[in-house]
Amino acid sequence: MAASPMKKRLSLSLLCSALFFASGWLQAAEVQVQGSLHTDQPGPQVSRYIFGQFAEHLGTGIYGGIWVGPDSKIPNTNGYRNDVLAALKAIHVPDVRWPGGCFADEYHWRDGIGPRDKRPTSVNTHWGGVEEPNSFGTHEFMNFTELLGTDAYVAGNVGDASPDEMAQWVEYMTAPTHSTLAMQRRANGRDKPWKVAFVGVGNELWGCGGNMRSEYAADVYRRYQTFVKAPADQTILKIAPGSNGDDYHWTEVMMREAGKFMNGLSLHYYTVPGGGFPPRDSSTDFDETAWIDTLQQALRMDDLITRHSAIMDKYDPQKKIALVVDEWGTWYASLPGSHPGFLQQQNTLRDALVASLTLDIFSDHADRVRMANIAQMVNVLQSMILTDGNKMLLTPTYHVFAMYLPYQDATHLPLEISAPTYRHGEFAVPAVHGSAVKAKDGHVYVALTNLDPEHAAEVNVKLSGKATQVSGQILTAPAMTSLNTFEHADAVKPVPFSGARIDGNDLKVKLPAKAIVMLKLQ
Numbered sequence: 001m002a003a004s005p006m007k008k009r010l011s012l013s014l015l016c017s018a019l020f021f022a023s024g025w026l027q028a029a030e031v032q033v034q035g036s037l038h039t040d041q042p043g044p045q046v047s048r049y050i051f052g053q054f055a056e057h058l059g060t061g062i063y064g065g066i067w068v069g070p071d072s073k074i075p076n077t078n079g080y081r082n083d084v085l086a087a088l089k090a091i092h093v094p095d096v097r098w099p100g101g102c103f104a105d106e107y108h109w110r111d112g113i114g115p116r117d118k119r120p121t122s123v124n125t126h127w128g129g130v131e132e133p134n135s136f137g138t139h140e141f142m143n144f145t146e147l148l149g150t151d152a153y154v155a156g157n158v159g160d161a162s163p164d165e166m167a168q169w170v171e172y173m174t175a176p177t178h179s180t181l182a183m184q185r186r187a188n189g190r191d192k193p194w195k196v197a198f199v200g201v202g203n204e205l206w207g208c209g210g211n212m213r214s215e216y217a218a219d220v221y222r223r224y225q226t227f228v229k230a231p232a233d234q235t236i237l238k239i240a241p242g243s244n245g246d247d248y249h250w251t252e253v254m255m256r257e258a259g260k261f262m263n264g265l266s267l268h269y270y271t272v273p274g275g276g277f278p279p280r281d282s283s284t285d286f287d288e289t290a291w292i293d294t295l296q297q298a299l300r301m302d303d304l305i306t307r308h309s310a311i312m313d314k315y316d317p318q319k320k321i322a323l324v325v326d327e328w329g330t331w332y333a334s335l336p337g338s339h340p341g342f343l344q345q346q347n348t349l350r351d352a353l354v355a356s357l358t359l360d361i362f363s364d365h366a367d368r369v370r371m372a373n374i375a376q377m378v379n380v381l382q383s384m385i386l387t388d389g390n391k392m393l394l395t396p397t398y399h400v401f402a403m404y405l406p407y408q409d410a411t412h413l414p415l416e417i418s419a420p421t422y423r424h425g426e427f428a429v430p431a432v433h434g435s436a437v438k439a440k441d442g443h444v445y446v447a448l449t450n451l452d453p454e455h456a457a458e459v460n461v462k463l464s465g466k467a468t469q470v471s472g473q474i475l476t477a478p479a480m481t482s483l484n485t486f487e488h489a490d491a492v493k494p495v496p497f498s499g500a501r502i503d504g505n506d507l508k509v510k511l512p513a514k515a516i517v518m519l520k521l522q
């Protein structure tokens with residue numbers, strides 16, 4: 001695939017800067033942003049898989065969040081919450097990564113098959129030392145993916161299991177034969193083999209997956225992946241365990257030593273304001289310093305992808321291997337009073353902006369980033385959905401995924417934005433960020449995010465092609481900390497946007513402070 005990375009020129013206009021800092025009344029003025037959109041320069045396809053999800057056996061991510069069991073009073077279909085299923089269907093989840101995370105490298109799949117009341121109880125040693133009932137296992141996950149109409153991304157255990165165990169799991173799930181494992185699957189209620197689209201061969205092998213050095217991990221990966229075999233009528237794409245953030249040496253070694261054995265190489269990067277791990281900042285109670293710190297950390301994704309991609313280009317100039325950002329999102333201190341091992345946090349307008357910026361960055365790197373999985377789908381870290389008993393809410397992040405639906409399998413278009421810098425304290429970010437695609441419905445969509453919490457922006461985008469009408473949606477809220485609660489579940493949600501117009505060859509947008517808009521040009 002030919003690369004056509006979008007170049008964003010972020011320049012500080014002296015005039016804007018002067019206006020910005022000069023005086024009280026001037027501070028309320030709109031910042032001026034210029035852009036150009038090259039609809040005549042279609043780039044690579046923006047894979048729908050960048051909208052992937054991650055569901056780990058962690059806290060209430062699975063139990064209570066997705067799975068309540070068929071006997072629950074919470075309305076369910078064969079044990080899966082109806083409300084969660086419906087919400088996930090609406091955002092066309094392309095794939096779900098399961099069972100971890102760190103949990104994957106200590107998961108033994110045989111614990112999770114057979115009659116549920118006969119399954120062993122194990123200990124989730126990584127996430128709180130709680131009992132793991134194993135009532136959500138292979139059948140429950142694979143049937144869930146079918147019900148949801150999504151692809152399965154199964155993460156195999158390299159940390160404390162053998163290659164044989166991983167190979168047998170794949171055979172159990174996919175074999176069309178009458179092998180003993182296939183017959184065991186049938187005896188457990190599933191005749192037809194399932195389709196397993198992706199297998200992750202280990203998780204964070206540099207950490208919870210075995211504390212390996214990259215040189216050793218590359219060899220271990222080569223060995224394990226050898227035995228991941230798809231039946232003749234299936235293709236399983238193999239994803240190698242990747243780097244922790246900016247560990248470029250890891251990517252270099254994996255590509256050099258194991259590149260020819262993988263379809264994708266993973267990358268994990270979390271947005272952790274307040275100085276990094278361990279996460280200290282609150283998800284709900286924060287000021288402008290934490291706001292801009294978070295957004296600046298989120299924007300680091302662009303540099304990380306650029307640099308990991310450059311290494312991958314050396315070994316794979318044709319870009320056959322995808323960079324798979326299969327863990328990303330915000331990570332704050334756990335909610336007060338919650339189990340510290342459950343990674344429960346709330347989700348505000350700030351998280352919505354982290355999502356829009358990250359999706360812009362992924363689409364700008366569509367030639368290499370062909371899959372990503374936000375951490376995590378329900379009740380854990382930067383979730384789409386929060387549940388509490390029979391209550392459920394959609395987070396601001398969920399709404400961004402919904403607004404970006406036209407990006408799924410769209411064609412990337414280069415959008416250049418020249419925005420002033422928004423500064424606060426030691427932090428500085430472009431005031432406005434954006435991206436654009438031509439969607440499968442034939443229309444051009446432009447996403448714009450105003451990172452400045454105080455100042456509206458007047459955005460003027462020169463269009464290379466013709467458009468006569470623009471319509472759109474906006475996601476914003478009264479405060480940076482605005483969020484949805486079970487009592488007020490619709491406090492932050494997208495509404496129709498009428499602040500954009502076409503003027504000749506220009507798209508003119510009055511973009512409110514701290515807002516995300518998705519515009520459709522016609």
Ligand code: AHR
Binds near residue numbers: 056101376381
């Ligand atoms: O998403 C939470 C954890 O973060 C995952 O289990 C692990 O892979 C990462 O460190």
